[in-house]
Amino acid sequence: MGKTLFEKIWDKHIVKTIDDGPSVLYIDKHLIHEVTSPQAFAGIEKRGLQIFRPQQVVATADHNVPTLDQHLPIKEQLSRLQVDTLIKNCANHNIELYGLGHPYQGIVHVIGPELGITQPGMTIVCGDSHTSTHGAFGSIAFGIGTSEVEMVFATQCLLQTKPKQMRINVEGELRDGVLSKDIVLYIVSKISASGATGYAVEYAGSTIRNLSMEARMTVCNMSIEMGARCGLIAPDETTFQYVHGRTFAPEGVDWIKSLQYWETLFSDDDAKFDAEITINAADIEPMITYGTNPGMGIGVNGLVPLGQSIDEKDRPSFVKAMEYMGIAPGTAIKGQKVDYVFIGSCTNSRIEDLRLVADFVKGKRKADDVEVWIVPGSKQVEQQAIEEGIDKVFEEAGFQLRQPGCSACLGMNEDKIPAGKYCISTSNRNFEGRQGAGARTLLASPLTAAAAAITGRVTDVSEMLAVHN
Incomplete structure (x- = not known):
């Protein structure tokens, strides 16, 4: 039997399967910010551990930062403390930080894709529920809790139970004025805020294939709002063109090798999903x-x-x-x-x-x-x-x-x-x-x-x- 896109990536990243238990899943990229990382840093320091692979961790300041006068000290005391703590922790553990004033600073789920850090076939985690955004590139990306942030710091792995799988097909042309945000708000309104609980959701269909990468990211971003563990879209020529030439994208021979692998990332025709939904794009109006x-x-x-x-x-x-x-x-x-x-x-x-x-x-x-x-x-x-x-x-x-x-x-x-x-x-x-x-x-x-x-x-x-x- 064929495999789904999710299964292909999941199986490639299993380090060990525990009998009647979860799998040890290898994590390619660990994204962090100032809100959910301080306790994790404190935890590994208390245990006398080092960050196992700091080169696979990327940090930015986003949640607590002001959006006016960023050249001045942060006024809110708690916000200032959290941002200052991130600066100190990243310096102490040799982690790349895109903080205030850095040309790459921004929201963690925006900078990952635009810098070419996010790539097809990866496993990506962050202490933030909207990590599902990165699934738009054909990756398994999901939010984790602070204790799990500490686990990835220490081992570059995570204990995870494989979720069920759902495919949501959206077919046809969108009406004038209807955007990808309307697509995902429509889906959530139809299946409810808990309708995909326990599932990894793959979005497919002609409407999805015709979306830009930015639009696909919007759809995958809100997968968590229907209870899903993650959302993902099979990479295609739109994906490859978006990634190519970005700051941290593969180059030369590495690009050719990566592309050969990425082109295998799709759900096989005979792959089985636990649930499947089809939506007519023409039914969606501005939401x-x-x-x-x-x-x-x-x-x-x-x-x-x-x-x-x-x-x-x-x-x-x-x-x-x-x-x-x-x-x-x-x-x-x-x-x-x-x-x-x-x-x-x-x-x-x-x-x-x-x-x-x-x-x-x-x-x-x-x-x-x-x-x-x-x-x-x-x-x-x-x-x-x-x-x-x-x-x-x-x-x-x-x-x-x-x-x-x-x-x-x-x-x-x-x-x-x-x-x-x-x-x-x-x-x-x-x-x-x-x-x-x-x-x-x-x-x-x-x-x-x-x-x-x-x-x-x-x-x-x-x-x-x-x-x-």
């Missing part, structure tokens, strides 16, 4: 969330569900979410007033995202009562935006282009949404308090977020595009 988990999403022209349409076991959490969001069941989400727009995060902060938004808002001006933050995913994205004049387009539209970091994706830095305010966000989570205590988050694509920035309300961007065209 928006209305609740407090990413599965609570609808098409922008849809109505918020009524309580009686929700499964009885989920009804208490639904009622609680509606009270928190201040949104009435059965009402339209379109036209909902918006206070903030945040375009950024490891989901949607790449140069393609900024280009799409800039093209859409050129010649337009934001609504007077909306504050708009555009936060690039890395120093390289920021530099590209400046070189291409995207910064000027944003400035003329009244948008604020900030400096790289996780920013308002989560309330771990200075970029917080005030209590009670509504923020359309291109990030990946809309949990209670995620963007700040009492903040109300509506997840959407960069285009839907940009449309709201201009109108001040939840808007169907496809209608605006039809007028524009």
Whole structure:
């Protein structure tokens, strides 16, 4: 019987299989940041151990960093302590750090791909749930806990139980104004925030194959929001062209050898999946969330569900979410007033995202009562935006282009949404308090977020595009 893409990579990285237990899995790349690494460093030092393979560890500062005045000391005491601790730990253990001021600094899941660190066929881990982003390259990439970070530090291996496998096929052409973010929000809304729990998800189908690498990363990024262990997409010519020539990509003979291996990374025709779903791309419209988990999403022209349409076991959490969001069941989400727009995060902060938004808002001006933050995913994205004049387009539209970091994706830095305010966000989570205590988050694509920035309300961007065209 043939193998799935996941099985091919998994089997190649097994060091040892424990009878009736997990496998010892070799890890090719270990990405770290300032939030989940301090306790792991302290743990190996307490045990008198060294980092086993420091050359396979890459560090950056992203979660706690400010996105304004990065040349100044960090104001928030805890954030400053965490970033300073990362600097000290990396220096003590000979680990490459792309900290503030470094031209490669940025969100860990943005810099890995753009530097060519992320490559097909790898196993990649990070103390961050959205490590699944890197699966867009045909790799097994997943988030790990602090104790597991310590395990990889010490051994470059990890104890892992092989997950079940699911394939999600998306077929056909997308409607105008529908982006990869809408694809994944649609999938999560259909199968729920726990619908892929226990699975590694492979995304396939003509729609997926036609996506750019940046768009594929957005889809894989949110695999964790449907409960999946990881998400991955078979590498193809789009993948190879993206990786080729990047800073840490193979060169010369090494490139030829790597390419020969990468071209074998696909699910065989007779491979078996434990579950399979097929989605018609034409059914997907611009999506928006209305609740407090990413599965609570609808098409922008849809109505918020009524309580009686929700499964009885989920009804208490639904009622609680509606009270928190201040949104009435059965009402339209379109036209909902918006206070903030945040375009950024490891989901949607790449140069393609900024280009799409800039093209859409050129010649337009934001609504007077909306504050708009555009936060690039890395120093390289920021530099590209400046070189291409995207910064000027944003400035003329009244948008604020900030400096790289996780920013308002989560309330771990200075970029917080005030209590009670509504923020359309291109990030990946809309949990209670995620963007700040009492903040109300509506997840959407960069285009839907940009449309709201201009109108001040939840808007169907496809209608605006039809007028524009």
